[in-house]
Amino acid sequence: xxxxxxxxxxxxxxxxxxxxxxxxxxxxxxxxxxxxxxxxxxxxxxxxxxxxxxxxxxxxxxxxxxxxxxxxxxxxxxxxxxxxxxxxxxxxxxxxxxxx
Amino acid sequence: xxxxxxxxxxxxxxxxxxxxxxxxxxxxxxxxxxxxxxxxxxxxxxxxxxxxxxxxxxxxxxxxxxxxxxxxxxxxxxxxxxxxxxxxxxxxxxxxxxxxxxxxxxxxxxxxxxxxxxxxxxxxxxxxxxxxxxxxxxxxxxxxxxxxxxxxxxxxxxxxxxxxxxxxxxxxxxxxxxxxxxxxxxxxxxxxxxxxxxxxxxxxxxxxxxxxxxxxxxxxxxxxxxxxxxxxxxxxxxxxxxxxxxxxxxxxxxxxxxxxxxxxxxxxxxxxxxxxxxxxxxxxxxxxxxxxxxxxxxxxxxxxxxxxxxxxxxxxxxxxxxxxxxxxxxxxxxxxxxxxxxxxxxxxxxxxxxxxxxxxxxxxxxxxxxxxxxxxxxxxxxxxxxxxxxxxxxxxxxxxxxxxxxxxxxxxxxxxxxxxxxxxxxxxxxxxxx
Numbered sequence: 189x190x191x192x193x194x195x196x197x198x199x200x201x202x203x204x205x206x207x208x209x210x211x212x213x214x215x216x217x218x219x220x221x222x223x224x225x226x227x228x229x230x231x232x233x234x235x236x237x238x239x240x241x242x243x244x245x246x247x248x249x250x251x252x253x254x255x256x257x258x259x260x261x262x263x264x265x266x267x268x269x270x271x272x273x274x275x276x277x278x279x280x281x282x283x284x285x286x287x288x
Numbered sequence: 289x290x291x292x293x294x295x296x297x298x299x300x301x302x303x304x305x306x307x308x309x310x311x312x313x314x315x316x317x318x319x320x321x322x323x324x325x326x327x328x329x330x331x332x333x334x335x336x337x338x339x340x341x342x343x344x345x346x347x348x349x350x351x352x353x354x355x356x357x358x359x360x361x362x363x364x365x366x367x368x369x370x371x372x373x374x375x376x377x378x379x380x381x382x383x384x385x386x387x388x389x390x391x392x393x394x395x396x397x398x399x400x401x402x403x404x405x406x407x408x409x410x411x412x413x414x415x416x417x418x419x420x421x422x423x424x425x426x427x428x429x430x431x432x433x434x435x436x437x438x439x440x441x442x443x444x445x446x447x448x449x450x451x452x453x454x455x456x457x458x459x460x461x462x463x464x465x466x467x468x469x470x471x472x473x474x475x476x477x478x479x480x481x482x483x484x485x486x487x488x489x490x491x492x493x494x495x496x497x498x499x500x501x502x503x504x505x506x507x508x509x510x511x512x513x514x515x516x517x518x519x520x521x522x523x524x525x526x527x528x529x530x531x532x533x534x535x536x537x538x539x540x541x542x543x544x545x546x547x548x549x550x551x552x553x554x555x556x557x558x559x560x561x562x563x564x565x566x567x568x569x570x571x572x573x574x575x576x577x578x579x580x581x582x583x584x585x586x587x588x589x590x591x592x593x594x595x596x597x598x599x600x601x602x603x604x605x606x607x608x609x610x611x612x613x614x615x616x617x618x619x620x621x622x623x624x625x626x627x628x629x630x631x632x633x634x635x636x637x638x639x640x641x642x643x644x645x646x647x648x649x650x651x652x653x654x655x656x657x658x659x660x661x662x663x664x665x666x667x668x669x670x671x672x673x674x675x676x677x678x679x680x681x682x683x684x685x686x687x688x689x690x691x692x693x694x695x696x697x698x699x700x701x702x703x704x705x706x707x708x709x710x711x712x713x714x715x716x717x718x719x720x721x722x
Binding site for chain 1: 343576607
């Protein structure tokens with residue numbers, strides 16, 4: 189994907205391998221037909237994004253300030269409320285998938 | 289009617305305070321389904337959150353019910369706000385009440401459709417790149433995207449935090465402004481909200497509803513050529529006629545140029561997708577949300593859960609955002625998009641040195657037919673050309689009906705300077721009165 193311009197025969201500049209790699213990084217499994225569809229669409233979209241090259245370097249004057257407050261004890265969610273939407277819980281804990 | 293339009297994902301009620309007084313007392317409000325409601329499921333239009341029931345309500349919901357409004361339901365939306373048509377919802381598309389073969393716009397399409405069909409007096413949407421203004425324009429109602437930091441996002445399920453604001457949709461400018469009066473104001477639970485007493489030039493006692501007085505005598509309206517070029521001729525004619533009427537009422541229009549906006553859609557999508565890829569990483573099926581039956585390890589289980597729970601447009605944006613942030617591409621896409629964002633912001637600041645509001649078509653097109661744009665994501669993104677610059681620049685904007693073309697509603701967008709909500713409300717109320 190180093191070259192985002194579409195080639196002359198209109199073939200997408202993004203191949204299935206690259207779509208699978210990004211999907212793997214993002215932890216999203218894709219079906220094979222979805223991989224092919226995305227490869228074609230990503231070629232078009234990234235080619236369009238490439239016009240950002242023409243944007244001049246611009247000074248960014250962010251008016252950002254830290255918003256601080258003193259720590260105060262307040263009512264939070266109960267353990268029961270916090271667990272209420274979990275698919276699987278055990279002894280008051282979330283149960284996740286196995287690590288390996 | 290509700291079933292036909294599919295405006296609501298869930299129809300349940302939260303009673304408003306019966307003792308409250310004010311313009312929202314006894315009114316009904318529909319709430320976009322990415323805004324948390326305690327005890328009522330909040331799906332974001334996604335299979336991932338089909339059974340998610342928030343343990344608390346968003347600040348804006350509490351403020352509305354305290355002001356006497358009764359929530360009548362949760363409205364349909366593009367999945368996680370990602371779309372311009374309300375067709376990417378896992379709960380099926382919403383239909384436009386004006387023409388049921390057409391989309392209501394998005395992503396807050398259910399909210400705009402509910403108001404246009406008379407199923408709620410007011411609705412809340414969220415606007416990340418036009419998601420309040422677009423459906424307001426397509427359904428022929430009024431929508432306001434507030435200045436970033438005016439309205440609390442606490443309880444809004446995030447898509448792209450640096451861009452989004454919750455905003456009201458209503459049948460008239462004054463009703464939308466009255467809802468904004470209720471939901472605006474700083475919130476200790478959202479550190480990005482501003483106390484207007486600390487904002488130079490802002491009026492902490494502002495009444496937006498009172499600003500809907502139709503008085504545009506001496507108002508200067510900037511008309512940026514870039515936001516008219518490429519728009520459908522019928523849309524341009526309708527908007528220009530509305531601007532002529534503003535002039536007849538004493539406003540002055542002047543042509544301006546915003547060269548940076550040519551890059552707004554690119555910058556918006558890179559930034560929004562990058563933020564989405566990070567925000568939506570939380571949906572792994574452990575603490576909340578759908579979880580796939582999987583024998584795999586941690587990573588495999590997450591990937592299968594996310595394959596099952598997310599629709600195509602959400603996957604596209606997560607993947608493209610991951611790509612734009614990945615080593616080797618971060619500088620090419622994300623950094624350049626931030627440059628473009630700063631440029632857009634500066635362009636608007638320069639323009640507001642000479643004009644009071646900036647006018648354009650809200651959408652460059654008439655409402656799409658159902659299914660028309662779903663297979664062509666880039667085409668759908670390009671429809672956001674006039675709305676995305678406003679989010680990049682953190683500014684307030686309103687979409688007000690400008691008239692009809694071929695029997696379909698056309699929206700006029702008025703953009704104001706930071707915390708200049710009163711000015712855009714005033715100008716929009718004049719458009720409405722003509």
